Amino acid sequence: MRQMVNWLTPSFAAHGGSPGVATLGPAGTSSEVAAGIVWQSLEGDVPSIRNIALHRTYEDAAEAVLKQDVDYLVVANAYSGISEFYMDTRLSLAGVFVMDTPHYGIAQLPGEAVPDRPVIATHPAPRPLVDELLPSHFTDREILQVTSTSTAAQSVRDGVTDLALTTVPAAEAHGLEFISRKRFIRMLWSVFTLNGEIFVVPDDTAEAGRITHAHP
Numbered sequence: 001m002r003q004m005v006n007w008l009t010p011s012f013a014a015h016g017g018s019p020g021v022a023t024l025g026p027a028g029t030s031s032e033v034a035a036g037i038v039w040q041s042l043e044g045d046v047p048s049i050r051n052i053a054l055h056r057t058y059e060d061a062a063e064a065v066l067k068q069d070v071d072y073l074v075v076a077n078a079y080s081g082i083s084e085f086y087m088d089t090r091l092s093l094a095g096v097f098v099m100d101t102p103h104y105g106i107a108q109l110p111g112e113a114v115p116d117r118p119v120i121a122t123h124p125a126p127r128p129l130v131d132e133l134l135p136s137h138f139t140d141r142e143i144l145q146v147t148s149t150s151t152a153a154q155s156v157r158d159g160v161t162d163l164a165l166t167t168v169p170a171a172e173a174h175g176l177e178f179i180s181r182k183r184f185i186r187m188l189w190s191v192f193t194l195n196g197e198i199f200v201v202p203d204d205t206a207e208a209g210r211i212t213h214a215h216p
């Protein structure tokens with residue numbers, strides 16, 4: 001897999017005890033790959049077994065940070081609800097990075113007949129890729145919005161939809177095959193932590209050298 005990772009603000013400190021990273025799941029999402037990148041970059045006393053908590057929604061993942069179950073929340077900037085995390089005074093932006101997602105494509109259950117007007121499961125954010133990638137012999141399509149690319153693959157496996165816009169890891173996990181061209185998305189990822197934990201900015205009004213928390 002071709003993958004570009006470009007840190008804009010690296011350096012995430014492990015916050016002691018049992019460090020961890022929370023994001024959108026289940027297994028197979030792009031967010032899981034991005035959380036793995038953050039885990040690898042943790043500095044300090046980090047156990048060898050990864051602690052990546054995969055949640056049904058980004059909001060549930062944020063709760064895990066607020067409850068101090070894990071240190072960091074990783075969110076794709078294409079997620080429309082990301083503004084809530086930027087505005088939440090209980091959270092601070094700890095860093096951002098650019099990472100290409102795994103490849104996305106449209107997948108079906110092998111050997112299954114797909115109608116001319118299929119129902120396609122997708123997360124709302126990458127939805128424009130459905131029209132870009134859907135093979136032209138399909139005359140029309142119906143969209144079913146689901147909570148992640150991995151849930152989209154699961155919905156095909158469960159017979160709820162005919163097709164899914166999903167990632168290569170999620171398609172493999174659910175035994176699906178691709179019927180379209182595949183491509184990655186070059187994405188900006190935001191990493192949030194509990195406010196006051198590590199995010200410090202120089203205070204203009206303070207004496208030289210003093211630092212203060214962004215939102216005391």
Ligand SMILES: O=C(O)C(=O)C[C@]1(C(=O)O)C=C[C@@H](O)C=C1
Nearest residue numbers: 029030031076078123125148149
């Ligand atoms: O569902 C996933 O795999 C996610 O990690 C969320 C998701 C997506 O649905 O594509 C959200 C926006 C970006 O396109 C990248 C990732």
